[in-house]
Amino acid sequence: MAPFINIVAMLWSLVIINSVCSPRVIINALSLNHYEKTCPSVEDVVAKVVKDAISKDRTVPAAVLRLHFHDCFIRGCDGSVLLESRGGNNAERDGPPNISLHAFYVIEGAKKAVEDVCPGIVSCADILALAARDAVSGGPYWDVPKGRKNGRTSKASETTQLLAPTFNISQLQKSFSQRGLSMDDLVALSGGHTLGFSHCSSFQNRINNFNSTHEVDPSIHPSFAASLKSICPSKNKAKNAGTSMDPFSSTSFDNTYYKSILQKKTLFSSDQALLTTPKTKKLVEKFASSEKAFHTTFANSMIKMSNINGGHEIRKGCRFIN
Incomplete structure (x- = not known):
């Protein structure tokens, strides 16, 4: 429950x-x-x-x-x-x-x-x-x-x-802290990636011409990288292509996203970056082993994030100001 x-x-x-x-x-x-x-x-x-x-x-x-x-x-x-x-x-x-x-x-x-x-x-x-x-x-x-x-x-x-999906852990932490959000919030809210779809352009950097030494980001599991390459063969052909954010459980709000991180089978650089500090790695492991812990922390982090507000009016409609 x-x-x-x-x-x-x-x-x-x-x-x-x-x-x-x-x-x-x-x-x-x-x-x-x-x-x-x-x-x-x-x-x-x-x-x-x-x-x-x-x-x-x-x-x-x-x-x-x-x-x-x-x-x-x-x-x-x-x-x-x-x-x-x-x-x-x-x-x-x-x-x-x-x-x-x-x-x-x-x-x-x-x-x-x-x-x-x-x-x-x-x-x-x-x-x-x-x-x-x-x-x-x-x-x-x-x-x-x-x-x-x-x-x-x-x-x-x-x-x-x-x-950005290319953010490293320092960039992620800076962005969250500027909004009064913690590392716990960062890891929990990243769990929203258990739902949704991503176009190839958001993770193309990891599977084609990653750097001068590696064609593919070495932090991706080889078999997963191969499957992504089959979906996104090149930048020219991948404009409208893509895949589920959580290829293993794309419609359920569960903790498979964190299990995928540990298996090196996530789409974004920012996803895999959660393993690059001891604190965030420990949280990934915690949420991967306990869906209840993930859900509880996610809910609290959503409340915290959604309290940031500086508006001024009640609109008659949502598309235009009064």
Whole structure:
């Protein structure tokens, strides 16, 4: 049975944290009962929309979870990734790392459903945070603190701040620490790679012309590298090709991702980088041996990450500012 994470004292006061895009980000006060009187049915409404979407499209869980990650890592969890480009401004969703994001329609549908029962009350950022929790079907369940506001700024140029699949452990640690997240959070949240699909371009660096000495990254198991080469034979032919992030269990939110790391059978350099420090390696081994430990830590890390918020408004719709 998936662990239930009950965070009782999650009412945040005004806090200042470090951020890549802004050295001073105000975190709005969040609480578990934020909509208790104004929109008590919000969680049920969002959960139904997400469940219906998953029943029609099995890519929704990974897509919604990725939307939430990419939103939170730029300007905090303010729904800015949901904004469309307008006028002369290119929004985050049109930045190079976000071109493959999808399932925006799920959040739009949830927002419409919520507006039908509680107009002008619930932010798109809260809806996305709830949808990300509900999308982790078969994984852990956690109470989502609520009260986020939506941001009014979304710039494609800022997507360079997102994690890259080529990152080494130092780059990963720096990115997480700048957002108030620990090494434990880094290893646990990387477990989101147990879901989803990756294009060859994200791991091509490991299987073709790795460096002047090796054609293939020596940290990849030879047989796994061979299978990836068969899927992505060359840069010219691999534009639309790819494979599951977790080739051994691509639709279950389980701990096989960590077992794959230990077997040297993961896609990204950033995945394998988790074995390059004693602390992160120990956590990989812990999560590989205990799915319960992974689920519990993942849930706590999701709560911690999603508390980063510096928005200013409740949007009428998620695609444009008011």
